[in-house]
Amino acid sequence: MAESIVVDSTASKQEKYDQLIPQILALIEGEPDLIANLANISAALKETFSFLWVGFYWVKDRDLVLGPFQGPVACTRISMGRGVCGTAWKNGQTLIVPDVEKFPDHIACSSLSRSEIVVPVFSRKSKAVVGVLDVDSEHLDHFDEVDACALARILLALDV
Ligand code: SME
Numbered sequence: 001m002a003e004s005i006v007v008d009s010t011a012s013k014q015e016k017y018d019q020l021i022p023q024i025l026a027l028i029e030g031e032p033d034l035i036a037n038l039a040n041i042s043a044a045l046k047e048t049f050s051f052l053w054v055g056f057y058w059v060k061d062r063d064l065v066l067g068p069f070q071g072p073v074a075c076t077r078i079s080m081g082r083g084v085c086g087t088a089w090k091n092g093q094t095l096i097v098p099d100v101e102k103f104p105d106h107i108a109c110s111s112l113s114r115s116e117i118v119v120p121v122f123s124r125k126s127k128a129v130v131g132v133l134d135v136d137s138e139h140l141d142h143f144d145e146v147d148a149c150a151l152a153r154i155l156l157a158l159d160v
Pocket residue numbers: 053074075078082083084085086105106107108109110113116134136
């Protein structure tokens with residue numbers, strides 16, 4: 001297992017993901033512990049892109065419950081349909097929010113967050129949403145299809 005992540009800081013966003021994804025896959029390959037893998041994915045993304053907040057919420061009973069993350073402390077429970085995370089869970093679709101202040105019902109965990117992407121994690125077996133990856137940025141309009149595709153690709157590697 002690689003012990004550090006190496007990505008060219010001068011590369012484009014797409015190139016950074018292209019360099020990062022194989023390293024993340026190597027990091028989680030053969031490790032059956034889900035929490036360990038979610039923790040390392042959060043750390044690798046935060047380290048590479050210096051996002052404000054990167055982390056997972058996992059479906060437990062009737063809520064999304066805070067899982068492994070990197071960044072400031074965050075709210076611990078989100079109901080289905082609430083905020084960006086709860087909406088992505090309910091709809092089973094990636095949600096890109098260019099300006100969180102314009103998203104009705106956005107849950108502001110940090111006043112520094114300006115834009116956000118939430119990508120659902122699907123169970124291979126049931127096809128149901130079992131969690132979401134939430135990434136927040138201090139910059140407006142920070143996320144696009146490049147992030148959506150790359151993050152979804154990483155999540156497909158999870159054995160859930
Ligand atoms: N902003 C999210 C809540 C989670 S925090 O940003 C970490 C939302 O509206 O779902």
